Amino acid sequence: ETGVTQTPRHLVMGMTNKKSLKCEQHLGHNAMYWYKQSAKKPLELMFVYNFKEQTENNSVPSRFSPECPNSSHLFLHLHTLQPEDSALYLCASSPGQVRSTNEKLFFGSGTQLSVL
């Protein structure tokens, strides 16, 4: 148990559906992240939030829309996805402390998404 919980664990959706992925962290961290991991590919950073403010958008298509209502919750809203968007979507958090040399990422177990 890492303290980062993602729901759902599995999701199957059609290309016209709208769905949301949820991430919650119980670690008191200030930074939260979305990563995408396609089959047999390295993890790709998608979005970074610090203190609820988006600080990184790694050229992610607009059909992926993140939302961070507070430092403990992170959502990824999905709309009109393509089959190539099928992947494991991982949420992570880190303390986000100023001048810290001990920043570590804590990952959730991910949502395995299949787009049909």
Place this chain on the structure above:
Amino acid sequence: DAKTTQPPSMDCAEGRAANLPCNHSTISGNEYVYWYRQIHSQGPQYIIHGLKNNETNEMASLIITEDRKSSTLILPHATLRDTAVYYCIVRVWRNFGNEKLTFGTGTRLTIIP
């Protein structure tokens, strides 16, 4: 951040020490070496990190060469549960904590019974 090179796969007998190498020949003075691992269908898990001194924790030991161009992660007594992909990542320490790690393809370690 500096690039790392790792062997794509390794095997290790259960109960033996697993030594995972990483080459980071372009590392600069303010870059840390981090190790994470990812067990199948789970999120990556932090293992250990260091700057220039050797480090040890309850999971593993990290040996960094004196010139810092390479390092070795050591799992002292490998178990079947250590079968995973191991990522070596080099990262600059930033003034504000914001962990934008770049994961490569890592080393797939298989522990053999």
